[in-house]
Amino acid sequence: MxxxxxxxxxxxxxxxxxxxxxxxxxxxxxxxxxxxxxxxxxxxxxxxxxxxxxxxxxxxxxxxxxxxxxxxxxxxxxxxxxxxxxxxxxxxxxxxxxxxxxxxxxxxxxxxPIAVLWASEGRIYPRFGYGLAAERLIFDIDLRELRLPADAGDARLRSGDPDELRPEMATVYERLRPGRPGWSSRDDRWWRNVLADPPARRESQTALRAVLHDGPGGVDGYALWRSRGGWDTRGPKAHVQVIEVAATEPPAYLALWRFLTTIDLSRSVGYSFGAVDEPLIQLVDEPRQLGATLADSLWVRLVDVAAALEARRYAAAVDLVIDVTDPLVPENTGRWRLTGDRERARCVPSTEPSDLACDVRDLGAVYLGGSSLRSLADAGLIRELRHGAVAEATIAFGWDRSPAGVEIF
Structure with missing residues (x-):
């Protein structure tokens, strides 16, 4: 018993x-x-x-x-x-x-309509319908053989206490957030959480530091970072750990990364939240010195398939009937006709023949525009029931900017 x-x-x-x-x-x-x-x-x-x-x-x-x-x-x-x-x-x-x-x-x-999480282990959450929707690059940068272009103009940088600079950083973040798939909203509680700096978060590094970039129209970028000193028989080898970089204009982005990679006595820089299409890769003269490794970040679960597919927009016009299987939320199981483009979308139940068939997990994987629908089809996870449907859906579900999770919650 x-x-x-x-x-x-x-x-x-x-x-x-x-x-x-x-x-x-x-x-x-x-x-x-x-x-x-x-x-x-x-x-x-x-x-x-x-x-x-x-x-x-x-x-x-x-x-x-x-x-x-x-x-x-x-x-x-x-x-x-x-x-x-x-x-x-x-x-x-x-x-x-x-x-x-x-x-x-x-x-x-x-x-x-959706749920999102960071997974401690990748094998856990697919069985609950979560798909790997965003990956990240973890940079371990060797500064000795790496250069960035000169600033286009005079870089106007100023540092200060992160808490005191929070209003200006929040303004930059909010300007960027609507166009950055994978970014989460931050109210006052969450900004306090992000900037909180107890010894346990430092891991033998300095206190959290902030730097702003002032552009022609005001503050247009910021960076959060820490550092850890070090010396060996060859001299200094301090390490800079970048927590966050946000910039609304390319000159601000370049100036901030030039600052972070040229701090006196430093020989390496770490950054754990690089986007797969991070512009830094295009700016440095030797990308191999970025030491980039690929890791998972955000996992997405469509809780309400119709509402979720209607909520996002599509890179190209789409008109597909998708046969969805969802063992945990039966209301999602069935055929759904999705129509949409970059301006609007509609998803309704359908009795028409299906163009694609997949598990709800696979819709979660492509939801942020990061994972290729073609890749899932080639893996046998999404089935093409009408010739050409995978090609159409791959373009439509993609996006012009890779999703990126910039904080672990």
């Missing part, structure tokens, strides 16, 4: 500390009082789920209420986070039940 399943209940404000302890144990981190207070500032108990055994939280899943930029639009998206199961309760189906319950809640609330 087996034990009955442990119940899942909605989150409570007092769940935050024990849920965070569960996360620390699962991710092999030590608790830190400063980080606890930072994370408490964005925690949403009403969007959390908990599994409790004998008074202790042994499973948890949460979400943040934020927007996500997608091709041609900004949409509400459940930012899934704080997902963990205690090591003592593995292999009991708790994660599956948590994810199913969360998807059902997001769907029933009807406000967010």
């Amino acid at each position: 087996t034990d009955s399943p442990l119940p899942i209940r909605d989150g409570l404000p007092q769940d935050f500390a024990p849920a965070l302890d569960l996360l620390h144990a699962a991710f092999h981190n030590n608790p830190d009082p400063d980080l606890t207070e930072i994370e408490r500032g964005v925690y949403e108990p009403a969007r959390s789920l908990a599994v409790v055994d004998d008074g202790r939280i042994v499973g948890h899943a949460g979400a943040y209420t934020r927007e996500l930029t997608v091709p041609g639009a900004v949409v509400p998206a459940a930012h899934v986070t704080m997902v963990a199961v205690a090591a003592t309760h593995r292999r009991r189906g708790l994660l599956t039940r948590l994810m199913r319950r969360q998807l059902r809640q997001v769907r029933d609330q009807g406000r967010e």
Whole structure:
């Protein structure tokens, strides 16, 4: 005789500390009082789920209420986070039940057509319908054999305390965000979270630093960074760790990267959130010295297929009937006729013959315009039922800028 399943209940404000302890144990981190207070500032108990055994939280899943930029639009998206199961309760189906319950809640609330997350392991979330929608380049830059072009004009840079410069950085971020697939909205709570600088976040590096670029019309770019000193028998070898670079104009982008790659006594630069089409690759004289490696970033789940496909825009005119399979959200299963272009889109149920067939996971993978639909078709994941449909859909679902996740949430 087996034990009955442990119940899942909605989150409570007092769940935050024990849920965070569960996360620390699962991710092999030590608790830190400063980080606890930072994370408490964005925690949403009403969007959390908990599994409790004998008074202790042994499973948890949460979400943040934020927007996500997608091709041609900004949409509400459940930012899934704080997902963990205690090591003592593995292999009991708790994660599956948590994810199913969360998807059902997001769907029933009807406000967010998609969910998005960063995955601790790539094998976990495809079974819940999440597709790899954005990749990133991690740069490990060797500065000794790398040069950037000279600035087009006089670079007007000024540094300061990140908190004091926050309003100007937020202005730049908001100017860019509507056109940057993969970027999430940031209200005051989230800016406080991004700029919070406790010792636990520094990892033996300096305090967080900020630099602004002043263009002809005002501030048009910023960078956040830290550094770590170092010396060997050949001299200085400090390391600069770039946290974020945002610029609305090419001269500002170039000036900021020239600054970051020419800081006195530094010999290397790291950056973990480069876009696949990062302009830096085109600017440097020796791209190999960027030491770029490819990694996954955002995973997207279409919670409401019709609403999600209507919410984004398409690089070329599209008129397709897609046969979708979704084992976890039955309302998504069926044939959907998608029509749209760069200005508008419509997705409705259809009884017409299907042009393509796929799992909802594959629609999540192509949703941000980063993954090639042709690639998924060549892998046998998307089936072409009408000759030419894959070519049409590949162009339509693409976009002119690669998606990029610029922060882990």
